Amino acid sequence: MNQNRLTYLLKQYASGKLTSDEQQELARLLTETDREELAQYITTIAQQNDLPRIIINEERSATTFRNIMAADKPASPAIDVPWWRINFRRLSIAATLVLSFSAAIYLITRNDKKNSVAGSQVTPVKPEKPAGRNTAVLYLADNSVVELDSINNGLITTQGGSQVMLANGQLAYVAPDKKATTIAYNKITTPRGGEYSITLSDGTKVWLNAASSLKFPTAFTGKKREVELTGEAYMDVAKDQHHPFEVKIGNVNVAVHGTEFNIMGYEDENQIVTTLVSGSVAISANANAPLTLVPGEHAVVKNNNSDMIVEKADVEEETAWKNGRTYFNGANIRQIMRQIARWYDVDVQYKGDVANLDFTCTVSRKDKLSKLLGLMELTGAVHFTMEGNTIIVQP
Amino acid sequence: MNGWRNLYFLCIFAEEHNFLHQGVSYFEKGELLLIAEGDEQVFFKFYAHYSNQIRPFLLNYTRSETDVEDIIQETFVRVWVNRDRLPGIDNIGGWIYRIASRVYLDHIERDIKHRDRKASFGEAMYGSGMVVPSERTHLNEVSHIIQVVLNNLSEQKRNIFRLNREMQMKPGQIAAELNIPVGTVKNNLSAILQEIRKALAAAGYGPLALLILMHPLTDFF
Numbered sequence: 289m290n291q292n293r294l295t296y297l298l299k300q301y302a303s304g305k306l307t308s309d310e311q312q313e314l315a316r317l318l319t320e321t322d323r324e325e326l327a328q329y330i331t332t333i334a335q336q337n338d339l340p341r342i343i344i345n346e347e348r349s350a351t352t353f354r355n356i357m358a359a360d361k362p363a364s365p366a367i368d369v370p371w372w373r374i375n376f377r378r379l380s381i382a383a384t385l386v387l388s389f390s391a392a393i394y395l396i397t398r399n400d401k402k403n404s405v406a407g408s409q410v411t412p413v414k415p416e417k418p419a420g421r422n423t424a425v426l427y428l429a430d431n432s433v434v435e436l437d438s439i440n441n442g443l444i445t446t447q448g449g450s451q452v453m454l455a456n457g458q459l460a461y462v463a464p465d466k467k468a469t470t471i472a473y474n475k476i477t478t479p480r481g482g483e484y485s486i487t488l489s490d491g492t493k494v495w496l497n498a499a500s501s502l503k504f505p506t507a508f509t510g511k512k513r514e515v516e517l518t519g520e521a522y523m524d525v526a527k528d529q530h531h532p533f534e535v536k537i538g539n540v541n542v543a544v545h546g547t548e549f550n551i552m553g554y555e556d557e558n559q560i561v562t563t564l565v566s567g568s569v570a571i572s573a574n575a576n577a578p579l580t581l582v583p584g585e586h587a588v589v590k591n592n593n594s595d596m597i598v599e600k601a602d603v604e605e606e607t608a609w610k611n612g613r614t615y616f617n618g619a620n621i622r623q624i625m626r627q628i629a630r631w632y633d634v635d636v637q638y639k640g641d642v643a644n645l646d647f648t649c650t651v652s653r654k655d656k657l658s659k660l661l662g663l664m665e666l667t668g669a670v671h672f673t674m675e676g677n678t679i680i681v682q683p
Numbered sequence: 684m685n686g687w688r689n690l691y692f693l694c695i696f697a698e699e700h701n702f703l704h705q706g707v708s709y710f711e712k713g714e715l716l717l718i719a720e721g722d723e724q725v726f727f728k729f730y731a732h733y734s735n736q737i738r739p740f741l742l743n744y745t746r747s748e749t750d751v752e753d754i755i756q757e758t759f760v761r762v763w764v765n766r767d768r769l770p771g772i773d774n775i776g777g778w779i780y781r782i783a784s785r786v787y788l789d790h791i792e793r794d795i796k797h798r799d800r801k802a803s804f805g806e807a808m809y810g811s812g813m814v815v816p817s818e819r820t821h822l823n824e825v826s827h828i829i830q831v832v833l834n835n836l837s838e839q840k841r842n843i844f845r846l847n848r849e850m851q852m853k854p855g856q857i858a859a860e861l862n863i864p865v866g867t868v869k870n871n872l873s874a875i876l877q878e879i880r881k882a883l884a885a886a887g888y889g890p891l892a893l894l895i896l897m898h899p900l901t902d903f904f
Contacts, residue, residue, distance in 0.1 A: 302790065311795060318792045323785070330784035331777075334740035342739050344749075352752045353695045353730055357723060359760045360879065362833050362845050412874045429734075443727045453724060455851055462724060 289321050291329055347432065349438070350445045354454075357442035415674035417657040420498055420625075420631045424484035426452075426459070429472035429506070436476075436484060448472030450489050453593035463507050471509055477501040478519070480493065481633030483609075488515075491526035492533065494612045498630040520552040522610040525567070539592045543570045543578065550607045556626055559590045563606040571596065608650070614660060615650040625681060628665040632657045635678040642683050645669050715770040720854055721847045721872070726766070727808050730759055743788065746794075753822060754790055758783040760825060761888075764880055767873045793821065825883070832882045836875065839863075843871045 297314040299438040300306045306314065318326070347505070358609045419641045426434040426444070426465055434444055436459060443454040444459075448471060451462040459476065478484050485495045489507045496502055508531065525533045527546025535542040537553040540560045547567025553560035562571050563586040571587045572578035574594040586601035595622050608615035616624055624647060625636045631653065640644025647667070651660045663678070710729055717725045734755050741751040761782050762769075772778050836844065839861075846852045846860060854872065858865040 298744050298791070302746055303797070306744060311798065315792070315795050315799070318788065318795070323788065326788055327781060327784040331780045332789060333744070333782065334737060334780055336740075339739040339743060342742050344735050344738065348748065348752060349731065349734065352734075353727055355756050355822075356730070356759045356763055360764060360833070361848050432864070442723060443865055451724065451727065453727075455723070455849075560741050664846050 354442040413674045420481040423482040424478045427475040450506040460487040462488040472506045475503040490523045494525040495522040522550045524548045539574045563589045618646045621645045719767045757786045
């Protein structure tokens with residue numbers, strides 16, 4: 289085999305300059321030469337040191353890695369399990385229904401007046417929408433965007449030295465062994481109808497609810513570990529007494545050491561509620577002196593005020609979402625509908641005199657919309673129809 | 684007969700050893716063992732290190748960056764399905780380069796044949812927007828073959844593999860979860876990879892796969 293000739297032909301091929309004759313020659317060469325011999329020669333060229341240096345495109349390399357990992361990942365089943373087939377080992381659906389039925393009977397109503405619905409021109413459509421899912425968007429330090437989906441597992445990219453890994457709908461940042469030289473900020477946002485969980489480089493786990501965002505450094509290098517939140521998140525902060533963890537949300541600052549808590553600060557709720565599950569947190573509004581919570585309490589800051597109320601909390605209600613449940617315990621219908629709007633990505637409209645009803649019910653977050661609304665309708669106190677993507681709430 | 688076979692391998696071994704002297708392996712035994720057990724994080728380090736070594740050559744000897752990534756992808760899928768054998772391979776760098784070289788050659792050959800076909804039909808037939816995705820099809824084939832193997836696994840093997848690949852569980856954790864001996868888990872994982880390699884070989888990824896199966900550097904000791 290004429291090695292120089294082969295090298296020449298390959299270079300011509302690579303630069304798109306192969307003439308028709310040369311192409312035929314190359315084809316013949318490849319077919320007729322012993323593959324082993326060819327491979328050995330290619331290896332020699334490939335290992336030469338005089339090849340021009342190139343810049344590695346980390347994003348592209350990461351994408352390729354994801355594809356490699358996907359090659360032998362067992363394909364997920366495509367079947368949608370009907371709700372009555374879900375196994376009964378966990379919170380059984382039957383029990384949920386019973387609970388909900390009795391809760392429906394238990395219901396506190398203020399106004400029993402029902403407007404009789406005159407024959408309407410439009411046939412009312414029963415509201416239906418699938419539940420939210422594991423989805424989010426990751427904004428990297430260089431402003432590039434990664435759409436996170438539970439399907440693509442593997443390494444996403446490297447940010448400021450930290451490796452960003454994705455496994456089964458969870459994002460994890462693996463801090464570098466040596467100190468990161470550049471501090472890069474990433475931001476993860478969930479849309480309406482989305483939720484995501486992420487492990488930060490210090491091991492802190494964050495569950496992000498729908499319509500929320502978390503801005504965070506890819507590696508914690510300063511005296512404090514600081515992140516910025518909008519919307520709602522549940523955090524399990526890794527213990528590090530020397531580096532307090534701080535969450536900034538709206539006008540509230542939450543400082544923790546090693547702790548589990550929930551922060552809810554959706555703008556349309558007009559309040560920021562921090563619920564402590566375990567550990568200890570110190571909360572300050574408008575940079576005033578902080579108040580400390582004990583587990584089981586929550587702090588409520590209303591409307592960007594400096595006033596803070598600390599009281600006993602219904603921890604189960606406030607953290608149910610993180611455990612895969614939608615749970616209301618005497619919650620106001622409007623608050624319920626706001627949550628539904630966020631998780632099912634629908635709009636809500638009120639028609640007629642919809643009273644301030646309180647509901648108590650629980651369903652799985654995976655359940656379709658009709659399930660939850662159906663339960664509420666059983667009380668007879670409220671009715672739902674759907675127009676396009678809007679739920680109409682009527683007495 | 685046995686003696687002849689050993690002699691043959693000995694020759695290959697010697698020749699290879701001289702030809703691809705790369706020195707000590709860059710990765711420690713511990714890391715290779717983790718990769719063997721399916722650790723994606725460590726494998727990413729491994730992948731980054733070696734793929735970045737190969738990319739300069741590929742970039743200069745293929746037509747586009749897409750080609751480069753396709754070749755890297757296929758090369759490392761082959762490395763990955765051989766992960767359980769990594770700790771036993773003496774010159775990993777050389778081994779990877781050999782795989783990459785063959786994948787590269789196959790790619791060039793396919794591409795030229797495809798261009799030939801295109802030329803003989805005339806550009807008019809393909810029009811301006813129609814690109815025949817020969818490389819995509821090829822990569823999908825490899826994935827498909829592997830998925831078929833995975834779909835035909837016994838329930839226990841399927842569970843073990845799923846826990847290892849999706850949940851990134853180590854053999855010890857899988858053993859605890861399924862209440863079976865660790866040895867069983869490791870053997871099963873290895874057996875699954877063997878099945879995948881056999882299926883790839885049978886499907887025509889022949890000479891290379893066979894080479895890997897019969898690779899003297901591991902069979903020798």
